[in-house]
Amino acid sequence: MNSTSPWMTPELESFRDAVRRFVSAEIVPHQETWKKQQHVDRAVWSKAGEMGMLLADISEDFGGSGGSFAHQCIVFEELSYVGDTAFGLHVHAIVAHYLLNQGTEAQKKKYLPKLASGEMIAAIAMTEPGAGSDLKGIRTTALKDGDAYVLNGSKTFISNGYMADLILVVAKTEPAAGAKGVSLMLLETRDCPGFRVGRILEKLGQKGQDTCELFFDGVRMPLDSVLGGVEGKGFAQLMNELPYERTIIGVSGVASIERALRLTVEHARERKAFGQALIEMQNTRFLLAEVKTEATVARTFIDRCIVDMIEGRMDTELASMAKYWISDLQCTTIDKCLQLFGGYGYMMEYPIAQMYADARVQRIYGGANEIMKEIISRSL
Structure with missing residues (x-):
């Protein structure tokens, strides 16, 4: 650790x-x-x-x-x-x-x-059925009508969606203005006519997390619901805050890698095969040496990112690197570790199997890793 x-x-x-x-x-x-x-x-x-x-x-x-x-x-x-x-x-x-x-x-x-x-429990509603990482392609609208905004549309894959009392909804307040027409809207969900939570989605992993579909059908919201009080700032607000999200995906990813290494070393010391502990076999030791090295490199990298966040100098490019590289490494590392558990690694009662299922989405949410590479490439 x-x-x-x-x-x-x-x-x-x-x-x-x-x-x-x-x-x-x-x-x-x-x-x-x-x-x-x-x-x-x-x-x-x-x-x-x-x-x-x-x-x-x-x-x-x-x-x-x-x-x-x-x-x-x-x-x-x-x-x-x-x-x-x-x-x-x-x-x-x-x-x-x-x-x-x-x-x-x-x-x-x-x-x-x-x-x-x-x-209050909070959620953020960005993704729509027809627009994943492409936030400019969203169709949810929040249009002025007298003394209120009227919210219409739907969102999917919303973490905390079932539990949320406050949802930050990405919506178009001026649909014809493209990215400049996007605003972030603060929606209080309690006793909210026109707001509906769909089913909790059945996922590959992260089964205990209430990931939902959300529906907005003529939801009336007060005029002070726009985050920051000014329409059209949503896209800039998203760009400013996404590095925080991407850095914490990296933080969680490195901790998960460290846990996978610890669990696998413990298993390799206890598990016997061909009359000796797995840890005594060169293949096992070499693979765990690789994982330990990768975990150490990842820890060093994320520590630098954490320091940059603390000191207020984290930028979009570095946060994108942390998100993509660590989440990729998390998936490959856990896969390597799972292999050393043999058939037991495929059983959900073993934590390494649960980690394998839970890790996969790290490469998708917070902006798909392909988007991260596009952001990084712009600085070349």
Whole structure:
């Protein structure tokens, strides 16, 4: 793990211990239940809010814990170290940062304390059935009608969609204006006529995460629902905030790689074949040497990204590199590790099999890796 990371401090180590205890007590025991019901229990959000985990890197002025990006990274890492993919804190934190950096003062004061406490759960609705990574191709509209905006359209693959009380909806407020007509709309879902949550989608992995379809049929929203208070800023707001999302995908990915290595080393020491432990076979040792080297390189890279985020200099290009390269590595590393488990690696009761299924989407959400390469290539 990362006790030698340059951003770690004694205070952060103490915070990690507290988070680890919370995750062990409040997350791990419920994982199987959450998979079966396809969503987490709301109670865990309130408990995490009390503990200060939900908005660990947002100022106390807005109800957060007043820490840095390092504090939030520790939360993401500890969730990955136990293999949790159900608790949708990542998306929740992403929405909070849209509010923090792009919202009006009134929007920040209204929503951030509720997100910090767990009173409200947040989601972001970008993807549509006909428009995945192509955000310019969205069809959902939010058009002015007297003293309100009227929201029409649908979204799919929305994490936290079933649980969300606050959804940041990407919509066109001026459909003819292309990217300049995109706005981000703040939708409160409780007692909201015209808003409907579709089915919780059956996924390859991440079974406990409530990924949904959402439908908007003439939903009336107040005029102060536009994030930042000005129409047409949505595309720029997305571009400004996506590096945060992509960096935390990298953070979770590296922690997952480290977990896969640890589990596989333990298995290789215990498992016997042909009269000796797997770890004693040269093929096993060489493969694990490769994985350890790759994990170390990935840790060094993500540590640099974390420091850049803490110091406010992370850019779109580096975040895209972290997202694409680490998520690719996560998938290939877990595949290598699974092979050493033999037939047991294909059994879902073994964590490595669950990790294999859960990892695949890392290369898709947050912007498909092909999009990441396109962004990186523009700097050549």
